[in-house]
């Protein structure tokens with residue numbers, strides 16, 4: 427393909443590879459450039475890859491619901507069988523504890539509207555189904571050095587249970603699968619190539635400049651650089667036209683031995699425990715992944731330079747995560763040695779992603795994915811393709827927001843909900859979205 431293409435995608439994570447797949451499927455010649463060594467090797471490789479539908483806005487719920495059908499039939503979505511194997515959707519269901527001021531009433535309304543089945547579980551039912559859980563309500567979440575951490579529960583909790591959620595067992599493989607499928611439509615992936623600038627011509631973007639001095643010319647450039655995407659937007663000079671900003675946030679996720687009775691193979695679901703401030707993901711092999719839900723008591727660690735951040739999890743956060751787990755599951759054995767990772771989210775001001783054009787003609791973005799968009803990657807690819815097609819047809823997405831019809835529900839999804847110029851979402855302020 428040489429140094430010219432119809433579109434250049436910056437970043438080969440699960441979302442970049444999905445954008446490349448949909449653009450290539452639509453007949454465009456696509457070059458994907460990534461400074462890393464392989465598809466999915468960026469923040470995608472650290473993802474918990476939970477697939478759930480508990481967002482606070484209807485367009486986000488529809489996006490996740492539609493995308494889940496694609497994960498369930500990944501081979502059909504890709505239209506290809508990757509000889510390296512396919513990522514697999516593992517169904518667990520999702521348990522969401524009710525907490526004061528949470529979004530569960532709103533979520534129920536949207537789920538009723540979309541047709542997502544769920545159950546309301548009272549304390550008796552929670553005891554019955556999950557006898558190994560302590561269902562005491564300890565809200566608000568606390569650090570473990572807070573003397574109130576060990577206070578008795580004020581009352582017992584109730585919850586929503588949604589049976590079709592789960593996780594994708596290998597997020598990096600998922601990105602590689604999407605890249606494989608994109609290649610079958612002619613997309614070219616170039617690794618170890620860093621974008622360091624942009625070419626402009628006639629008031630539009632006309633290509634990317636690479637660190638080695640080479641240029642790839644294209645009338646369409648899509649920024650899907652994950653935690654580096656705010657830097658790329660600054661480089662392109664498009665941040666002035668954005669009402670919603672985004673920046674990297676450091677996160678730690680720990681892997682621990684799950685207590686017997688509360689393992690994946692025991693039927694224990696993924697759990698949003700906003701009462702204690704974390705999520706639990708049961709994993710293949712009898713472990714849990716423990717991640718945070720940004721409770722007010724946990725300091726947020728914003729990162730200025732995504733190339734230089736502490737990549738090692740801290741003992742301090744490990745102790746917080748494991749003591750919270752022990753509070754919820756009395757049989758949980760607090761491990762002695764931290765096992766886990768530290769990685770970056772690319773968090774938008776309102777924790778809703780940016781799938782949009784920009785004020786620079788030809789320059790598009792799929793970023794601000796806020797720790798909650800792995801699951802939506804297959805739809806994000808379709809969204810960017812729809813916005814880019816509309817733009818090519820002379821439609822101004824800012825004035826006339828593009829809609830995409832969900833293949834599963836037939837419902838129209840308003841992509842204006844993911845605009846850089848939107849009013850910040852009032853209902854989303856954490857990774858729950």
Ligand SMILES: Cc1cc2nc3c(=O)[nH]c(=O)nc-3n(C[C@H](O)[C@H](O)[C@H](O)COP(=O)(O)OP(=O)(O)OC[C@H]3O[C@@H](n4cnc5c(N)ncnc54)[C@H](O)[C@@H]3O)c2cc1C
Nearest residue numbers: 437439441461468469470473474475476621652795800801
């Ligand atoms: C710890 C953690 C847990 C998460 N858990 C969940 C979850 O349970 N469920 C969920 O739905 N989502 C989750 N997410 C979010 C989800 O994983 C991300 O939204 C998604 O993986 C982002 O994919 P991406 O393709 O946009 O970015 P990335 O995978 O980060 O890819 C960006 C790519 O851009 C490349 N790049 C950067 N700068 C340049 C440059 N200048 N030139 C060329 N290439 C460049 C990088 O090398 C990288 O490969 C989680 C994220 C993290 C970090």
